[in-house]
Amino acid sequence: MNAVCSPRCTCHGHGTCISHAPGAAEALGASEPVEPSEPLELLAVAGGLGKAASKGPSDPEFNVRQLRSHGAAPRTAAVHAAQTVGAPPQELTQTLTAAPPGLVKALMQVLDLPDQAAPEDVAAALGADPQMTLTLCAVKRASEIAMGSKEEALQLVGFPPNAGIQDPEGVRNKLAELFSTYLAEIWEIVQVSSVFKELSVPVSSWRRPWADALVTARHAQQLWAPHLAVSPHDFYQLLSGLGIGVAVLDRVVSPQLAEEAHGELETLADQGKLSEFSQSTCNPGSRHLWLRFGGVNVGPVPPALQRLGEALAGLPGALEAKAKEAQVPCPRLRLVPNLMAATYGHGSHYVPHKDMYSGGSCGFENTRMLTILCYLNPQWQPGDGGELRLFNTSPAPPSSPGPGSAVPRLLGITADHSESMTSSSHGTAHVDIAPLLGRLVIFRSREVWHGIQPSATARRWAVTLWVLAEDGPE
Numbered sequence: 001m002n003a004v005c006s007p008r009c010t011c012h013g014h015g016t017c018i019s020h021a022p023g024a025a026e027a028l029g030a031s032e033p034v035e036p037s038e039p040l041e042l043l044a045v046a047g048g049l050g051k052a053a054s055k056g057p058s059d060p061e062f063n064v065r066q067l068r069s070h071g072a073a074p075r076t077a078a079v080h081a082a083q084t085v086g087a088p089p090q091e092l093t094q095t096l097t098a099a100p101p102g103l104v105k106a107l108m109q110v111l112d113l114p115d116q117a118a119p120e121d122v123a124a125a126l127g128a129d130p131q132m133t134l135t136l137c138a139v140k141r142a143s144e145i146a147m148g149s150k151e152e153a154l155q156l157v158g159f160p161p162n163a164g165i166q167d168p169e170g171v172r173n174k175l176a177e178l179f180s181t182y183l184a185e186i187w188e189i190v191q192v193s194s195v196f197k198e199l200s201v202p203v204s205s206w207r208r209p210w211a212d213a214l215v216t217a218r219h220a221q222q223l224w225a226p227h228l229a230v231s232p233h234d235f236y237q238l239l240s241g242l243g244i245g246v247a248v249l250d251r252v253v254s255p256q257l258a259e260e261a262h263g264e265l266e267t268l269a270d271q272g273k274l275s276e277f278s279q280s281t282c283n284p285g286s287r288h289l290w291l292r293f294g295g296v297n298v299g300p301v302p303p304a305l306q307r308l309g310e311a312l313a314g315l316p317g318a319l320e321a322k323a324k325e326a327q328v329p330c331p332r333l334r335l336v337p338n339l340m341a342a343t344y345g346h347g348s349h350y351v352p353h354k355d356m357y358s359g360g361s362c363g364f365e366n367t368r369m370l371t372i373l374c375y376l377n378p379q380w381q382p383g384d385g386g387e388l389r390l391f392n393t394s395p396a397p398p399s400s401p402g403p404g405s406a407v408p409r410l411l412g413i414t415a416d417h418s419e420s421m422t423s424s425s426h427g428t429a430h431v432d433i434a435p436l437l438g439r440l441v442i443f444r445s446r447e448v449w450h451g452i453q454p455s456a457t458a459r460r461w462a463v464t465l466w467v468l469a470e471d472g473p474e
């Protein structure tokens with residue numbers, strides 16, 4: 001059975017994760033790593049890059065991935081203030097206005113507010129201590145369910161079917177804990193996403209000649225109109241056969257820059273600059289590091305990684321411009337000039353997920369639109385594992401929701417924008433993409449199911465730049 005990532009999952013806090021059950025996905029595409037027979041793009045040397053044309057807005061000290069994970073989560077000054085002294089209603093209203101609507105809807109449902117409630121109403125209902133209000137909601141809901149002793153709820157907390165009658169308090173406490181953890185996660189994401197939005201800048205402020213020269217209308221089509229993107233090359237044909245928004249660009253980052261960036265990452269790892277090993281069941285054993293290459297409070301970022309970050313930041317602006325020229329409808333994009341470097345060691349992997357915020361199987365839309373990956377593995381060869389696996393649809397059979405999915409359902413949250421819309425128990429195809437040095441992969445964060453195959457090497461490296469949307473979800 002496919003286990004859905006628990007609400008406690010720390011897999012970046014964004015994954016609508018499912019376990020990678022053998023046989024869940026049938027490979028209609030290649031199951032072996034596939035290489036392009038010929039490079040489609042010309043080599044564009046990412047050297048001699050100037051400084052970014054404009055800098056971002058104020059950039060308080062924060063680490064989004066840590067913020068989104070449970071446990072010792074550092075807080076921005078704003079978030080901290082909101083939680084400790086109680087946010088003034090106006091600030092809370094603004095936070096809710098900037099938050100992903102799916103999350104706000106979930107809060108409304110938990111607070112028993114009508115569908116038409118305005119952000120002011122939600123702010124008023126949350127009060128001076130939203131975290132406490134949500135905990136009280138969790139306890140109230142847990143008490144109601146414990147009285148009714150629903151079988152699904154008992155199953156969720158691991159009690160026998162008659163436990164509700166014998167131990168209603170035990171059932172209630174366990175449920176209350178699960179519910180409040182889930183709601184705390186939603187609340188944290190609401191705050192993080194609004195802070196994140198404040199830090200982002202329009203992609204037009206990061207235009208780079210390098211990116212402008214290599215991005216074509218075909219890339220824009222591959223992302224936003226995949227049915228129109230045709231390719232004569234086997235590998236790209238296979239990819240376009242998936243019918244999802246994905247573009248792969250090879251040999252556009254100079255090997256020298258990529259190798260230097262790889263060397264810098266290895267040094268950072270040796271210097272102990274990486275996070276702890278992830279304990280999450282979604283991406284066990286992975287480690288990461290945020291590299292702030294733009295905005296205020298830049299760095300310190302080693303020089304090749306700085307150049308790479310600045311180069312990658314040029315891609316969304318170029319894509320937006322090419323989409324406009326080719327009349328391909330594309331959202332207006334923003335970005336936060338932060339790269340996430342992540343490494344996967346022997347056996348570590350990442351279960352299939354989408355890059356959207358989520359708790360349990362209830363995937364909430366966020367403002368992330370594109371995931372831009374650059375692989376930095378000079379020696380990679382077939383057998384080394386760590387391929388990026390892209391699916392054409394959810395690899396989760398819809399009939400077997402995992403344990404995490406019961407939490408939002410029992411809480412009465414219906415704002416599910418993930419599996420239910422895309423899942424299919426058969427006909428799931430996938431393509432594996434080798435994490436080759438300098439290879440760029442761009443895909444639509446909210447739609448594309450992807451995971452990482454178990455790595456057979458000590459350090460499989462990728463850097464990621466996430467691109468947001470101008471006006472929230474489309």
Ligand SMILES: O=C(O)CCC(=O)C(=O)O
Binds near residue numbers: 355373387450462
């Ligand atoms: O490194 C990769 O290939 C993908 C990483 C990923 O999916 C993520 O960090 O969300």
Ligand SMILES: [Fe+2]
Binds near residue numbers: 353
């Ligand atoms: Fe991902």
